[in-house]
Structures are given as structure tokens and as C-alpha cells.
Amino acid sequence: MRFSDNGYYVEKYVKCDCCGVLVYDAGLRVEDAVRGELVYCSAWCREWQTQKFAGVDFPSVNARLHGA
Ligand SMILES: [Zn+2]
Structure with a gap:
């Protein structure tokens, strides 16, 4: 914003x-x-989306990345 x-x-x-x-x-x-x-709010979202784009149905991301 x-x-x-x-x-x-x-x-x-x-x-x-x-x-x-x-x-x-x-x-x-x-x-x-x-x-x-692309803009992400956290490293978690960036990682999740990266995996999703790569074709992963249920991305697995370390929860510690949230808010990073
Ligand atoms: Zn986000």
C-alpha cells in the first residue's frame, strides 16, 4: 500500500x-x-506461490517463514 x-x-x-x-x-x-x-507479504507466501506455480497441489512451507 x-x-x-x-x-x-x-x-x-x-x-x-x-x-x-x-x-x-x-x-x-x-x-x-x-x-x-509479483508482491508478497511474507517469505511464506512467496514460497507457497512458487511451489504452486511449479505444479505442487499442496505446497509444504515451513510455518516459521510466516511474517518474515
Ligand atoms: Zn501473503
């Missing part, structure tokens, strides 16, 4: 491309050759 220069309004809502939660800071950005730039 990005605020306007004066900080009075939200200029752009950025949501995690995995879980859809609003990303307030820069987030984790990944440049995907097919899908363009």
Missing part, C-alpha cells in the same frame, strides 16, 4: 499476490518471466 505525497490518502492498494492481504511496506517482490512483477 502506498500513501500519497502528503500522506492524506491511499494512492495505491498493493495486495499480496498469494493471500491478498494488504502490503504496507515494500513487500517481497519477485520478477516472474510469465506473470510480471
